[in-house]
Amino acid sequence: MDKIIPLSVPNIKGNEIKYVEKALRDEWVSTAGSFITDFENNIAQYTKAKYAVACQSGTAGIHLSLLALNIKSDDEVIVPTLTFIAAVNPVKYIGASPIFMDCDDSLCLDPKKLRQFCENECTFKEDKLINRHTNKHIKAIIVVHIFGNMANMEEIMDIAYKYNLKVIEDATESLGTFYKEGKYVGKYAGTIGDIGIYSFNGNKIITTGGGGMVVSNNEYLAKKIKYLSTQAKDDETYFIHNEIGYNYRMTNLQAAVGLAQLEKLEEFIKTKEENYNLYNKNNIKLLKFNEKCRVNYWFYSYLTEKRDVLIKELQKMKIQTRPIWKLIHTLSPYKDCQSYKIEKANYYYDKVLNIPCSSNLSSQDVLYVCEKIKMIENS
Ligand SMILES: *Cc1c(COP(=O)(O)O)cnc(C)c1O
Numbered sequence: 001m002d003k004i005i006p007l008s009v010p011n012i013k014g015n016e017i018k019y020v021e022k023a024l025r026d027e028w029v030s031t032a033g034s035f036i037t038d039f040e041n042n043i044a045q046y047t048k049a050k051y052a053v054a055c056q057s058g059t060a061g062i063h064l065s066l067l068a069l070n071i072k073s074d075d076e077v078i079v080p081t082l083t084f085i086a087a088v089n090p091v092k093y094i095g096a097s098p099i100f101m102d103c104d105d106s107l108c109l110d111p112k113k114l115r116q117f118c119e120n121e122c123t124f125k126e127d128k129l130i131n132r133h134t135n136k137h138i139k140a141i142i143v144v145h146i147f148g149n150m151a152n153m154e155e156i157m158d159i160a161y162k163y164n165l166k167v168i169e170d171a172t173e174s175l176g177t178f179y180k181e182g183k184y185v186g187k188y189a190g191t192i193g194d195i196g197i198y199s200f201n202g203n204k205i206i207t208t209g210g211g212g213m214v215v216s217n218n219e220y221l222a223k224k225i226k227y228l229s230t231q232a233k234d235d236e237t238y239f240i241h242n243e244i245g246y247n248y249r250m251t252n253l254q255a256a257v258g259l260a261q262l263e264k265l266e267e268f269i270k271t272k273e274e275n276y277n278l279y280n281k282n283n284i285k286l287l288k289f290n291e292k293c294r295v296n297y298w299f300y301s302y303l304t305e306k307r308d309v310l311i312k313e314l315q316k317m318k319i320q321t322r323p324i325w326k327l328i329h330t331l332s333p334y335k336d337c338q339s340y341k342i343e344k345a346n347y348y349y350d351k352v353l354n355i356p357c358s359s360n361l362s363s364q365d366v367l368y369v370c371e372k373i374k375m376i377e378n379s
Helices: 016-025 034-047 058-068 089-093 111-121 153-162 219-229 252-281 307-316 344-351 363-378
Strands: 051-055 076-080 097-101 122-125 128-131 137-144 166-170 195-199 212-216 233-235 300-303 352-355
Touching: 016 252, 034 051, 034 212, 034 252, 051 058, 051 219, 058 089, 058 166, 058 195, 058 212, 058 219, 089 097, 097 111, 111 122, 111 153, 137 153, 153 166, 212 219, 252 300, 252 363, 307 352, 307 363, 344 352
Parallel strands: 076 097, 076 137, 137 166, 166 195
Antiparallel strands: 051 212, 122 128, 128 137, 195 212, 300 352
């Protein structure tokens, strides 16, 4: 085979060009225009969130969420160590401190350890969770729904209510994932906590080139996020700004692409599910997703003892794969931060290999990848 089988690439075969052409012909290219509001409305409708605010990236959306929740430089935020670094960097943008938590077998935040940490390492007084090691106020948790999965939100929300913690859901990888049963039946990833964030970066399940969306059922938070994302302008005519704002709004051109991509989302999920099942049927056993959920199957995790050999050998065969992220609490900007009993994350860090999962991956390609993985592993 001569062609490359990429890990995850955009799939642009719908109305993208038509909508972008309209935005260009109408000369509405910047941070105002009807594609932005249409895209916001359609995301809100799809996820059943009350409010949606389009912004420049998922990272910007997380930054805005922390600002809107009034998290300050003296505060602490609980975060996972096993995730993409963009989930954590915004905590540092506002000068606050992250506390790193372990994952469970879903690769997402472990609720058992989260509860243990709150119970044993903190004191709860006057409605505030105080970290005994630093005497600082822990105000929020950032939960990341890894690879299209859903973290155990039933447990996590229970802990958050008990200890008065705000919940930011980094659902950048999980647009389309929702509970099929249980307490949160019908609820989409991103709409269970206080604020949720989706990303439309090039490798996500749908893309706008670059972009993000913040969703919330809280009107105050949604309005605040929009205000902060548009330079905190209080008076349109006289340029009165009463706060420090940001230039974080999505453009109409990006939203035109997003609107067309959203029309294809369910189709993409269907293909990803079929390919996930095809890998499994061919003895490439992939990590299971949350069985209480309809997930979006964004990334496939293959557990192997030969991770680095596979990456190298598959690369030679033009099959792109990648290891899971280096644990954030071990990276230089974060190595002095507090972390709590990190164990499982180390295990998964060593073993997880992400294998091709694009929504335009053909079944022949899947079979080819299966064959090559087995060949390398048996050699
Ligand atoms: C992609 C991603 C982000 C950031 O999204 P951008 O739109 O690229 O800024 C944040 N967190 C996680 C877990 C991601 O995968």
